[in-house]
Amino acid sequence: xxxKTSTTRRxxxxxxxxxxxxxxxxxxLFVAGGLKPKKEITPESEPPKEGDRFVVAEGPDKxxxxxxxxxxxxxxxxxxxxxDPKTGVVKNGERNNLAMxxxxxxxxxxxxxxxxxxxxxxxxxxxCTHLGCTVSQWLADQKAFLCPCHKGIYDPRHGAKVIxxxxxxxxxxxxxxxxxxxxxxxxxxxxxxxxxxxxRSSAPRV
Ligand code: FES
Numbered sequence: 001x002x003x004k005t006s007t008t009r010r011x012x013x014x015x016x017x018x019x020x021x022x023x024x025x026x027x028x029l030f031v032a033g034g035l036k037p038k039k040e041i042t043p044e045s046e047p048p049k050e051g052d053r054f055v056v057a058e059g060p061d062k063x064x065x066x067x068x069x070x071x072x073x074x075x076x077x078x079x080x081x082x083x084d085p086k087t088g089v090v091k092n093g094e095r096n097n098l099a100m101x102x103x104x105x106x107x108x109x110x111x112x113x114x115x116x117x118x119x120x121x122x123x124x125x126x127x128c129t130h131l132g133c134t135v136s137q138w139l140a141d142q143k144a145f146l147c148p149c150h151k152g153i154y155d156p157r158h159g160a161k162v163i164x165x166x167x168x169x170x171x172x173x174x175x176x177x178x179x180x181x182x183x184x185x186x187x188x189x190x191x192x193x194x195x196x197x198x199x200r201s202s203a204p205r206v
Contacts, residue, residue: 044093048082071103076138116175123174130167
């Protein structure tokens with residue numbers, strides 16, 4: 001009887017250990033493989049695509065369709081969400097969809113940047129490539145975007161290249177066209193949005 005009980009206990013213990021090891025192995029694989037639970041893509045979180053319009057993301061004009069005329073020449077920029085014109089859905093369910101829209105005289109852009117603009121309008125991701133803060137401020141004297149987290153500065157007239165602070169790469173650009181005065185996406189972002197694994201700099205988060 002004693003033997004039978006201890007055999008049963010041993011079996012339960014072994015089963016628990018086995019399950020524990022199994023879970024541990026699974027977790028290790030999960031981490032090692034960089035696997036993440038799949039995020040469900042909804043109409044609100046779908047990335048911007050060709051044909052999308054843009055609406056103002058904040059302030060008194062929130063939700064208003066962005067037209068060329070409404071963009072001040074030479075800045076500042078307007079924070080915007082893409083909007084699917086067919087369904088009317090504003091794609092504000094995914095932070096990486098947040099964009100900055102700016103207008104300069106077309107001659108002020110370098111040639112490469114100008115290719116993705118129309119009537120002087122340019123669209124960039126508003127998610128900092130350093131640690132992912134929102135690039136929310138405008139430096140009027142430098143005509144540049146400022147990320148307040150660690151003072152990353154980007155030059156919109158030169159493809160949002162980094163001209164100050166720790167960001168490792170420019171802000172992704174989104175090609176744009178103007179139709180009936182409205183700002184329209186000519187495609188999605190041309191490079192990955194936000195922090196790219198392995199390219200993060202070592203500056204401390206504040
Ligand atoms: S998160 Fe933008 S500069 Fe650090």
